[in-house]
Amino acid sequence: MTIPTSTRAAVLTEHRAPLLLQELPLPATIEPGAALVRITCSTLCGTDIEIWEGKMTFPGMLPMVLGHEMVGEVVAVGEGTRDAIGREITVGARIGWSESTCGECFGCTVLRQPVACSRRGYGFLQRSDVPPFATAGLSEYAYVVPGAAKLLLPDEVKDTWASMAGCAAKTVLRAFERAGGVRPGSRVVVQGSGALGIFATAVARISGAGKVITVGAPAERLAVARRFGADAVVDIADGSESTVNQVLELTGGEGADLVIDLAGAPSVGPEAIGMAAQQGTVVIVGSTGPTGDPITLSAIMGKELTLVGSLNGDVSDYYRAIEFFRAFADRFAWDELFSEPCGLAEASDRIADMSTLGEIKAVIDPRLP
Numbered sequence: 001m002t003i004p005t006s007t008r009a010a011v012l013t014e015h016r017a018p019l020l021l022q023e024l025p026l027p028a029t030i031e032p033g034a035a036l037v038r039i040t041c042s043t044l045c046g047t048d049i050e051i052w053e054g055k056m057t058f059p060g061m062l063p064m065v066l067g068h069e070m071v072g073e074v075v076a077v078g079e080g081t082r083d084a085i086g087r088e089i090t091v092g093a094r095i096g097w098s099e100s101t102c103g104e105c106f107g108c109t110v111l112r113q114p115v116a117c118s119r120r121g122y123g124f125l126q127r128s129d130v131p132p133f134a135t136a137g138l139s140e141y142a143y144v145v146p147g148a149a150k151l152l153l154p155d156e157v158k159d160t161w162a163s164m165a166g167c168a169a170k171t172v173l174r175a176f177e178r179a180g181g182v183r184p185g186s187r188v189v190v191q192g193s194g195a196l197g198i199f200a201t202a203v204a205r206i207s208g209a210g211k212v213i214t215v216g217a218p219a220e221r222l223a224v225a226r227r228f229g230a231d232a233v234v235d236i237a238d239g240s241e242s243t244v245n246q247v248l249e250l251t252g253g254e255g256a257d258l259v260i261d262l263a264g265a266p267s268v269g270p271e272a273i274g275m276a277a278q279q280g281t282v283v284i285v286g287s288t289g290p291t292g293d294p295i296t297l298s299a300i301m302g303k304e305l306t307l308v309g310s311l312n313g314d315v316s317d318y319y320r321a322i323e324f325f326r327a328f329a330d331r332f333a334w335d336e337l338f339s340e341p342c343g344l345a346e347a348s349d350r351i352a353d354m355s356t357l358g359e360i361k362a363v364i365d366p367r368l369p
């Protein structure tokens with residue numbers, strides 16, 4: 001096949017405005033370690049929605065292409081391009097990829113934490129009017145830069161699952177790892193009933209929690225959480241009793257051994273502290289906003305709580321997320337998390353729909369008309 005020199009992409013030029021279908025140039029040569037892929041699936045993540053809404057913004061970020069959970073088929077490779085565990089990537093291979101890291105900053109070398117890389121390159125946080133132009137998911141073709149951690153994907157893991165592994169699923173798995181895992185039989189509260197909260201509910205169940213409680217809204221989402229392993233749910237829209245009191249009642253007055261924030265609302269911090277059990281652990285992973293309600297330090301001291309932050313994930317978490325879907329393919333009806341795929345022209349509608357909680361995870365297949 002001839003290598004394309006440009007690609008159709010859905011470009012965000014203004015927050016809250018429909019994406020514009022534009023033709024973007026593609027790099028004329030594929031650098032060593034890089035690849036050009038045809039995107040077969042792109043799933044939308046909460047961050048894409050926040051950027052579209054303008055909740056997450058900074059000067060000079062637009063125009064850009066959204067989408068950072070994606071899978072593609074390689075149509076051209078640079079010399080010596082390998083995946084993160086050393087396997088050769090050839091034309092026709094099915095790959096997914098994680099953010100690029102530089103490998104030489106303090107975060108990369110001294111901390112040895114790719115998430116702390118000072119030059120971490122999210123495909124979707126790059127302007128679409130400067131080279132290499134098309135690096136994100138809402139594009140027919142994408143350029144996968146040499147520094148991006150790539151993975152050859154196992155056939156058993158569907159495109160939608162592998163895409164979700166690229167951000168949402170790896171973020172949740174890292175949060176559980178940062179928490180030190182789930183003690184068998186323990187009580188776990190998941191704050192949030194979006195894609196991450198529902199996935200975390202399933203992970204807690206699979207990891208051996210004795211009781212999983214999902215806190216969120218609306219009721220339809222909580223019903224999904226039940227199907228993904230929640231023993232009990234707390235509807236935050238039901239103001240009859242405080243969220244904390246409801247969790248305490250559901251845990252015999254003792255609270256939860258592990259509380260994971262995948263909601264990010266301002267009240268999440270004090271509620272997490274309030275519903276944590278003596279010697280419990282609280283993981284903050286959904287709080288991307290600048291502020292939250294004040295938390296009571298004496299409660300952290302008195303309960304001897306462990307507070308942990310967790311930031312997205314790296315290729316290790318990504319690999320484990322892929323393997324998680326492979327290992328537990330039959331455990332839950334994962335496909336229930338995803339909407340029917342649509343083409344780039346419908347991406348704007350799907351983003352607006354996710355913005356009003358109309359669907360859990362939109363799926364874009366840029367090959368569709």
Ligand SMILES: [Zn+2]
Nearest residue numbers: 102105108117
């Ligand atoms: Zn770095």
Ligand SMILES: [Zn+2]
Nearest residue numbers: 045047167168
């Ligand atoms: Zn994301």
